[in-house]
Amino acid sequence: MSQRTALIVGGTSGIGLATARLLADRGAAVHVVGRTGRRISELAYTDSTSALTGHQADARDPDAIGAVLAAIGTVDWLVLSASGNKGVGPLKDLDPAVLRAAFDEKFWPHLTTLRAALPHLAPDGSITLVSAVTARTGMPGTSGVAAVNGAVEALVKPLAAELAPVRVNAVSPGVVDTPWWNAMPAPARAEYFAAAAAALPVRHVASPEEVAELVAVAATNANLTGTVLESDGGARLVSLG
Template sequence: MTDHTALVVGGTSGIGLATARRLHRAGAAVHIVGRDKQRLENVAATDPALTGHAADGSDPRQIAAVTEAIGRIDWLIITLSGSEGPGPIADLDLGMLRRAFDAKFWGHITTIQAALPHLAPTGSITLLGAVTARAAMPGTAGIAAINAAVEALVKPLAAELAPIRVNGVSPGLVDTPWWSGLPDQARQAYFTQAAQALPTRRIATADDVAEAVVLAATNPNITGTILETDGGARLVSMT
């Protein structure tokens, strides 16, 4: 992977950071984008080889400035996410849901458009959805719609942008900062219960998913595909 450049948007924590680390270990020059300056400073301290950029993935001017500064990009990886979106449909806050769409779905579109002029003809785009896009989990209609919208981009873009490859990765339950809104004890209790329902009997780590992201981004024979890395959550009832 030497002489390749990767851009991980949403790369300051969780799956994005784990992906950036894997790509760096494989020899790529890796740039990460994040909104939170403190997180960028933390990554600079722990992973000085990763080049950090402060930008909002949903702001076209900010992302365009980052991509122009980098130049040629071989692998664009978008791991934008947010904690908003879940909740029963009867009282789902529609303003909150619109913000969640802006942060994730529109952030993906904005980032793709900004990066396209700089993507190598043999390059790739990898998007991050989630198992909620295809699972029947009560209380997830809003966030399921967001992830389904992201994953719906994969096939048409793979056809439209060829030979640039476009893929998605669809994780299930992953132990990342996404769950930081829950107290530690409540989170661990939920993970313990959920793990018993999963065919794999475990909750994924960010690095588990990052391995699939790197495969989708770098394998020259994969395009138009969504790699499911959900521990089998789509096969069972998680309610």
């Protein structure tokens, strides 16, 4: 089989970067897209001996992401791991402008990239979206981010039918030790992680690499489509509020 090509949007940190490294280790030619030149430069330094190729582009910009896709050519495995940390808090305190910004950070990059990628996807290729456990739980203070992630997950089934035989899936992670949490002061973050680990059935906070294993399955398994795979350590079964 010829070498497969993967494109990871939001692939310069966290789950996206872990997925990129995993697929590269398994022999794929892996391209990653990030919004900032600094992260692309850091990636070139830290992954200089790997098969990762970095591209700076804003996934909300159809021309920018289209130029990346045109440069790559055919994409076998498209992984959309664009993230954002806006939209958290009680509904009564949630500014509608902040919620719009939350959709702009995550949902629109997913949809814009999907549309731009359609002419470049291999006929037996795949699309894997990364949502979050908030889309399928009832944690107080998460209605905003739940709406964003729920919108991402709502794309899966209709697109799996519409784009067949291209496969479309999503992975729904829970609490993962990624830069998503960096806005929280380190002591508060450590305290929350300790409490979450104690409450989770798996008794630990996930690493990006653990979630990346499931993203790789969704991307590469030829018999999987129209499915949201949960990699939340059982967060949906307990209260983390």
